[in-house]
Amino acid sequence: MNIAACGYQFRVQGAGPTLGGAPESEAKRPQAPRLAILPISNSTYEPNFEIKLANYLRREFSAGAGAEIVGPSAGADLFLSGQIMQISLPTLSFDQTTTFESRVEMLVSVRIEDAKTKKVVWSQVSKGTSEFFLTQDLQFNRVLQNRALEQAGLFIAEDLASRFLLFLDSGELEKALKRPIKADAVSANGVQPGAAR
Numbered sequence: 071m072n073i074a075a076c077g078y079q080f081r082v083q084g085a086g087p088t089l090g091g092a093p094e095s096e097a098k099r100p101q102a103p104r105l106a107i108l109p110i111s112n113s114t115y116e117p118n119f120e121i122k123l124a125n126y127l128r129r130e131f132s133a134g135a136g137a138e139i140v141g142p143s144a145g146a147d148l149f150l151s152g153q154i155m156q157i158s159l160p161t162l163s164f165d166q167t168t169t170f171e172s173r174v175e176m177l178v179s180v181r182i183e184d185a186k187t188k189k190v191v192w193s194q195v196s197k198g199t200s201e202f203f204l205t206q207d208l209q210f211n212r213v214l215q216n217r218a219l220e221q222a223g224l225f226i227a228e229d230l231a232s233r234f235l236l237f238l239d240s241g242e243l244e245k246a247l248k249r250p251i252k253a254d255a256v257s258a259n260g261v262q263p264g265a266a267r
Contacts, residue, residue: 103243105137105182106146114157119219123154123178126227135231136238148191152180155195157219162201173201174218178226182234184247191246192237196229198222 107128112120127150132139140146155177162171181193200221202214237243 106142130227130231176222198225
C-alpha cells in the first residue's frame with residue numbers, strides 16, 4: 071500500500087525527538103549552582119545515621135535538584151548544612167503484651183548558605199516516616215527498624231531535593247542572593263533559620 075497515494079505526507083521539522091523530553095538547551099538552566107553538602111549534625115540516639123543521610127542528600131540532590139554536587143573545597147557556590155533533630159518510634163498496633171507494628175518518624179532541618187556571604191538563602195524542615203512490623207526475634211526487629219530508618223531518610227532526601235528544584239525553577243535563588251543581608255532574618259520560604267529546633 072502506498073501511503074503517499076492517499077494524500078498524506080509526513081514531514082519532520084527541527085532536530086526531532088530526544089530521549090528525556092526537551093532538547094538539552096531547554097531542559098537545563100544556563101548554569102547549575104555548585105552545591106557542597108557539609109556534614110550533618112545528629113542530636114538523636116541513632117549513632118552515625120547522619121553519615122547515611124548526607125549520602126542520601128548527595129545522591130538525590132545530584133540526581134534531581136538542578137545542582138552540581140561538589141566537595142566543600144571545590145569552589146562551591148552554596149553550602150548545605152543540616153541537623154537530624156528527632157527520631158521517634160511510636161507504636162501503631164499492639165495488644166496487652168505485644169507490639170505488632172511500629173513507625174519511624176524522623177525530623178530533619180536543612181539550610182543552604184551562599185558560600186561568599188554566608189547568607190542563608192533557603193531552609194526547610196522535612197519529616198520522613200516508615201512503618202515496620204515486629205517479630206519475636208529482637209535482633210531481626212533491629213534489622214527491620216534500621217531498614218525503616220533508611221527508608222525515612224530516603225524520603226526526606228527526595229523531598230528536600232524536589233523542593234530545592236522548585237525553588238531553583240521559580241527563580242527564587244537569584245532573588246534570595248540579591249536581597250540585602252539585613253533582610254535575610256527570614257529566609258526565602260518564610261522559615262526563620264535555626265527557629266525549627
